[in-house]
Amino acid sequence: MKQKGLLYTGKAKSVYRTDTKGQLIVEFRDDITAFDGGKKDKLKNKGSYNAEASAFIFQYLEKNGVKTHFLEMIDPRRMLVRELSMIPLEVIVRNVAAGSIVRNYPFKEGARLNPPVIVIDFKDDSRHDPMLNDDLIIALKLATQKELAAIKKAALKINALLVKLMAAQEITLVDFKIEFGRAGKTIYLGDEISMDSMRLWDKKTKESLDKDVYRFDKGDVMATYNRVVKRITKTAAPK
Numbered sequence: 001m002k003q004k005g006l007l008y009t010g011k012a013k014s015v016y017r018t019d020t021k022g023q024l025i026v027e028f029r030d031d032i033t034a035f036d037g038g039k040k041d042k043l044k045n046k047g048s049y050n051a052e053a054s055a056f057i058f059q060y061l062e063k064n065g066v067k068t069h070f071l072e073m074i075d076p077r078r079m080l081v082r083e084l085s086m087i088p089l090e091v092i093v094r095n096v097a098a099g100s101i102v103r104n105y106p107f108k109e110g111a112r113l114n115p116p117v118i119v120i121d122f123k124d125d126s127r128h129d130p131m132l133n134d135d136l137i138i139a140l141k142l143a144t145q146k147e148l149a150a151i152k153k154a155a156l157k158i159n160a161l162l163v164k165l166m167a168a169q170e171i172t173l174v175d176f177k178i179e180f181g182r183a184g185k186t187i188y189l190g191d192e193i194s195m196d197s198m199r200l201w202d203k204k205t206k207e208s209l210d211k212d213v214y215r216f217d218k219g220d221v222m223a224t225y226n227r228v229v230k231r232i233t234k235t236a237a238p239k
């Protein structure tokens with residue numbers, strides 16, 4: 001399998017074609033951005049930390065019956081994946097109120113959300129990812145009713161599995177964002193699940209273990225990412 005031309009480049013990852021039909025390479029770059037690209041930096045090793053966390057999480061989810069695009073790691077920052085036709089939805093699952101839900105609604109930061117709250121945004125940078133509802137998703141033909149039900153069901157299953165994984169490491173999974181895509185009629189989990197896309201709090205100290213360290217200058221971002229990867233991947237994932 002050989003890497004071919006660049007297919008797509010995003011804020012932190014680049015996607016390349018391969019010489020194998022239906023397979024792509026995702027390269028996790030060292031770029032980090034926040035606030036709609038308003039804050040940007042290049043931080044050494046950031047790509048490999050996120051790639052390692054994502055690969056570990058995808059394999060854990062696969063073992064537990066979630067279909068993901070993950071195939072294998074090629075090197076510490078390049079992941080071979082199944083080619084998907086991406087659905088432009090940012091599916092956010094929240095267990096604890098933090099971030100935009102606290103800014104936009106009368107939730108107190110740190111309040112438990114039980115059952116978890118699913119928020120779906122339209123992945124469209126030029127429109128600043130506005131929030132959708134089921135009717136808008138159907139009217140915009142972004143997904144069918146059946147696909148939407150499957151996406152929400154998968155999101156809750158992924159949440160339950162990730163809550164368990166993080167709890168084993170004394171970490172609270174506050175919230176996370178995932179994206180899905182189609183290959184034929186099947187929906188797969190795509191993109192990444194990493195410290196960039198999850199909000200994680202240390203259970204004891206409540207300290208941020210994710211991109212909030214970068215967003216709000218809370219400390220040494222890469223030292224935090226490095227510690228979190230070690231913590232998440234250090235013990236066998238719970239069954």
Ligand code: C5P
Pocket residue numbers: 090092098099100101129175176177196197198199211
């Ligand atoms: O900013 P907000 O509180 O809505 O983010 C919720 C969760 O989704 C956070 O974990 C954040 O890192 C993630 N997210 C993301 N990409 C976006 C928006 C949010 O990974 N474009």
